Amino acid sequence: xxxxxxxxxxxxxxxxxxxxxxxxxxxxxxxxxxxxxxxxxxxxxxxxxxxxxxxxxxxxxxxxxxxxxxxxxxxxxxxxxxxxxxxxxxxxxxxxxxxxxxxxxxxxxxxxxxxxxxxxxxxx
Amino acid sequence: xxxxxxxxxxxxxxxxxxxxxxxxxxxxxxxxxxxxxxxxxxxxxxxxxxxxxxxxxxxxxxxxxxxxxxxxxxxxxxxxxxxxxxxxxxxxxxxxxxxxxxxxxxxxxxxxxxxxxxxxxxxxxxxxxxxxxxxxxxxxxxxxxxxxxxxxxxxxxxxxxxxxxxxxxxxxxxxxxxxxxxxxxxxxxxxxxxxxxxxxxxxxxxxxxx
Numbered sequence: 001x002x003x004x005x006x007x008x009x010x011x012x013x014x015x016x017x018x019x020x021x022x023x024x025x026x027x028x029x030x031x032x033x034x035x036x037x038x039x040x041x042x043x044x045x046x047x048x049x050x051x052x053x054x055x056x057x058x059x060x061x062x063x064x065x066x067x068x069x070x071x072x073x074x075x076x077x078x079x080x081x082x083x084x085x086x087x088x089x090x091x092x093x094x095x096x097x098x099x100x101x102x103x104x105x106x107x108x109x110x111x112x113x114x115x116x117x118x119x120x121x122x123x124x
Numbered sequence: 125x126x127x128x129x130x131x132x133x134x135x136x137x138x139x140x141x142x143x144x145x146x147x148x149x150x151x152x153x154x155x156x157x158x159x160x161x162x163x164x165x166x167x168x169x170x171x172x173x174x175x176x177x178x179x180x181x182x183x184x185x186x187x188x189x190x191x192x193x194x195x196x197x198x199x200x201x202x203x204x205x206x207x208x209x210x211x212x213x214x215x216x217x218x219x220x221x222x223x224x225x226x227x228x229x230x231x232x233x234x235x236x237x238x239x240x241x242x243x244x245x246x247x248x249x250x251x252x253x254x255x256x257x258x259x260x261x262x263x264x265x266x267x268x269x270x271x272x273x274x275x276x277x278x279x280x281x282x283x284x285x286x287x288x289x290x291x292x293x294x295x296x297x298x299x300x301x302x303x304x305x306x307x308x309x310x311x312x313x314x315x316x317x318x319x320x321x322x323x324x325x326x327x328x329x330x331x332x333x334x
Contacts (some may be wrong), residue, residue: 043274043278044270044271044273044274044275044277044278045275045278047267047271047274047275048245048248048271048275051211051213051241051245051271052241052242052245052246054213054214055215055238055239055241055242056238056242058214058215058234058238060217060231063214063215063216063217063218064212064213064214064215064216065213065214066213066214067213067267068267069267069270106213106214106216112267113263114263114265114266114267
């Protein structure tokens with residue numbers, strides 16, 4: 001069974017580096033078989049860059065990543081379910097940064113499922 | 125300088141209308157992107173664009189079909205259609221073995237698929253309008269859909285969400301519509317060729333924004 005290692009990275013520690021450096025840093029840790037939790041959501045450009053860099057690194061032992069971003073409104077339990085989902089998607093698409101991002105190696109993570117009020121992570 | 129650019133853009137928007145626009149087809153693997161491209165291309169040029177398969181990542185290169193004229197009820201649209209490889213966050217060659225593909229061929233396919241994904245993302249900047257294709261039998265809240273739509277939003281590229289596979293019993297267009305209420309959502313079956321008039325109508329509308 002694969003060893004599970006979680007790294008919590010406060011976004012403040014990444015705010016002073018460029019987007020490319022941020023992506024490289026995270027990818028390096030994922031390749032070390034770590035699951036990364038960020039107290040912010042990746043914006044769409046960061047996600048696209050992460051996918052591109054991941055694809056450049058894919059090999060037999062590293063087939064890629066699983067990623068899921070959840071915005072702050074998605075986590076607000078006071079809102080009605082439908083409003084919560086709608087607001088969170090709008091927030092995600094408009095580039096709002098508040099929220100959470102979970103990224104990990106596809107070799108360890110089977111699926112990260114976005115539920116209306118939580119993220120479910122299934123390991124292999 | 126900023127003022128000069130503003131006026132340049134204003135004048136351009138006022139007097140210059142794009143004649144042919146690039147219509148990109150984006151989505152995760154097996155959403156039915158090539159089936160959609162094939163139907164449009166076959167209907168208006170008589171030729172298909174690419175091979176369709178149940179094996180993920182069948183399309184591993186960006187395919188371009190130029191000068192497609194769509195004509196409906198006196199309205200005309202000139203497009204260059206761009207079918208792109210399915211975007212995903214992982215490509216595991218072992219997945220292909222399950223479909224009976226030999227090991228070496230599976231590895232080659234995986235290598236080509238990763239390159240295809242990189243290419244598809246690079247092409248995003250060149251698109252004038254995008255059809256974001258989703259499998260309407262599956263959960264629309266997957267990260268690839270969110271990433272594609274977010275990147276189009278950031279680039280201010282008009283988008284039509286296509287809820288494909290409406291011919292299947294488990295298709296749920298309402299779920300797609302409720303997931304993305306701020307977008308135009310068109311339900312269709314690219315396999316059966318149903319719902320295309322609605323798509324063309326929507327494209328005529330969207331073309332006014334280009």
